Amino acid sequence: MSAEMTLCGLHFFETEAEMETFDVAIVGGGPAGSSCAAFCALAGLRTLVLEREKFPREKVCGDCLNPSCWPVLDRLNLAQQVRILPHAKLDFVEFIAVGGRKVVIDLPPGDECEFAVKRSVFDDRLLRRASELGADIYEETTVTALTNSHGWKIETARGERFVTRTLVGADGRNSTVARLCNLLPRPERERIALQSHLPLPANFGNSAVLQFLPNGYSGLAPVNGQELNVCLVAKPREMEALKKWATKRFGVSPNHAWRTITPLTRDALSPAHKNLLFIGDAARVVEPFTGEGIYYALRSGELAAQAIIKIIRGEDRQSTLREFARTCAEMYRGRLWINRLARASVLSPRLGSFFVHAARIDPSILRLLTAKIVRPN
Numbered sequence: 001m002s003a004e005m006t007l008c009g010l011h012f013f014e015t016e017a018e019m020e021t022f023d024v025a026i027v028g029g030g031p032a033g034s035s036c037a038a039f040c041a042l043a044g045l046r047t048l049v050l051e052r053e054k055f056p057r058e059k060v061c062g063d064c065l066n067p068s069c070w071p072v073l074d075r076l077n078l079a080q081q082v083r084i085l086p087h088a089k090l091d092f093v094e095f096i097a098v099g100g101r102k103v104v105i106d107l108p109p110g111d112e113c114e115f116a117v118k119r120s121v122f123d124d125r126l127l128r129r130a131s132e133l134g135a136d137i138y139e140e141t142t143v144t145a146l147t148n149s150h151g152w153k154i155e156t157a158r159g160e161r162f163v164t165r166t167l168v169g170a171d172g173r174n175s176t177v178a179r180l181c182n183l184l185p186r187p188e189r190e191r192i193a194l195q196s197h198l199p200l201p202a203n204f205g206n207s208a209v210l211q212f213l214p215n216g217y218s219g220l221a222p223v224n225g226q227e228l229n230v231c232l233v234a235k236p237r238e239m240e241a242l243k244k245w246a247t248k249r250f251g252v253s254p255n256h257a258w259r260t261i262t263p264l265t266r267d268a269l270s271p272a273h274k275n276l277l278f279i280g281d282a283a284r285v286v287e288p289f290t291g292e293g294i295y296y297a298l299r300s301g302e303l304a305a306q307a308i309i310k311i312i313r314g315e316d317r318q319s320t321l322r323e324f325a326r327t328c329a330e331m332y333r334g335r336l337w338i339n340r341l342a343r344a345s346v347l348s349p350r351l352g353s354f355f356v357h358a359a360r361i362d363p364s365i366l367r368l369l370t371a372k373i374v375r376p377n
């Protein structure tokens with residue numbers, strides 16, 4: 001319920017005593033926020049989502065859903081509905097070295113496949129699921145101020161005010177919630193990413209293509225029968241050269257408007273703080289190359305919801321939050337070395353290319369890496 005009311009053209013605010021107190025307010029309606037909201041609402045919690053943008057909206061992303069996402073979507077009764085969205089099934093991943101040599105690795109077949117879908121379409125469906133399950137969703141609502149005393153008071157750019165017992169920061173890598181709480185780690189500006197949807201070249205095939213180039217790397221994936229997702233990642237001083245390569249390769253105008261995002265690397269922050277939880281990119285930013293961020297967002301949203309539900313039902317807060325932090329750490333464990341390796345490879349395209357050349361002689365290393373990344377959980 002909005003705090004602002006209009007009477008005879010006059011705007012006034014309810015007093016705090018009159019305002020509804022939500023059990024949980026989630027800032028950000030991306031995959032992390034929507035997943036958390038949907039699981040909280042499913043359990044009957046009074047759930048609020050505050051989202052800056054009007055959906056559907058695009059995101060700088062490779063648009064690839066890792067197979068690990070399917071079980072989470074299943075638990076939201078959403079997997080079948082996602083499968084019928086406009087999409088492309090990806091059968092292979094092609095790694096291309098500087099110089100053009102390539103290695104092709106199979107991806108899992110069937111229903112638990114690697115699946116490419118535009119974020120405008122996927123994120124919108126997820127946010128609508130949270131709404132269908134009973135969450136109150138406010139779009140075009142930017143959180144600008146927070147006060148924490150006997151619960152959280154939230155203010156937005158339009159002057160609305162909300163009150164909640166628990167706050168969740170699901171607002172991405174540049175989290176406003178973390179910044180307002182003086183928790184946002186310093187970003188590293190070592191690389192930037194550009195992204196766009198371009199017309200799908202004829203005979204592109206059902207592959208994700210990761211190509212190392214002298215100035216960085218590109219990631220390509222068809223997202224439906226007409227469009228190709230193109231991501232470019234480079235150090236800031238190298239991006240102009242990489243953009244030139246893409247302009248020529250895809251025949252786009254030099255003035256083409258690419259979406260952009262930074263940082264690609266940032267220290268993680270603790271996911272659990274008394275009555276404040278962080279999930280998805282707000283908690284930990286992972287290497288885009290491995291295409292796992294959406295899974296971590298969905299699953300950390302689910303884990304946060306489980307913790308919040310337990311606390312509201314009277315279980316001990318401290319031990320529940322400790323358990324939440326432990327399960328989040330476990331989710332990333334065993335995969336972080338792949339992230340470090342991927343980051344090193346893309347910071348130095350020569351190292352990345354070395355892996356591709358080595359894999360041409362013995363593909364088991366790339367097969368193992370790919371299997372680790374796309375294994376269903």
Ligand SMILES: Cc1cc2nc3c(=O)[nH]c(=O)nc-3n(C[C@H](O)[C@H](O)[C@H](O)COP(=O)(O)OP(=O)(O)OC[C@H]3O[C@@H](n4cnc5c(N)ncnc54)[C@H](O)[C@@H]3O)c2cc1C
Pocket residue numbers: 027028029030031032033050051052053059060061062063064065066141142143144170171172173175176177193194195231233261264279280281282286288289290291292293294295297
């Ligand atoms: C180049 C690139 C390619 C990638 N490719 C892939 C891929 O193929 N597959 C994959 O799984 N992952 C990929 N990722 C990672 C993935 O995009 C993220 O991990 C994922 O979007 C994280 O989801 P999230 O919900 O945590 O945050 P986000 O998706 O960033 O959502 C955060 C939401 O919070 C809202 N918000 C922000 N501030 C406020 C505020 N003050 N008030 C209200 N709302 C606010 C935003 O509008 C946004 O909707 C890629 C990342 C990059 C950079």
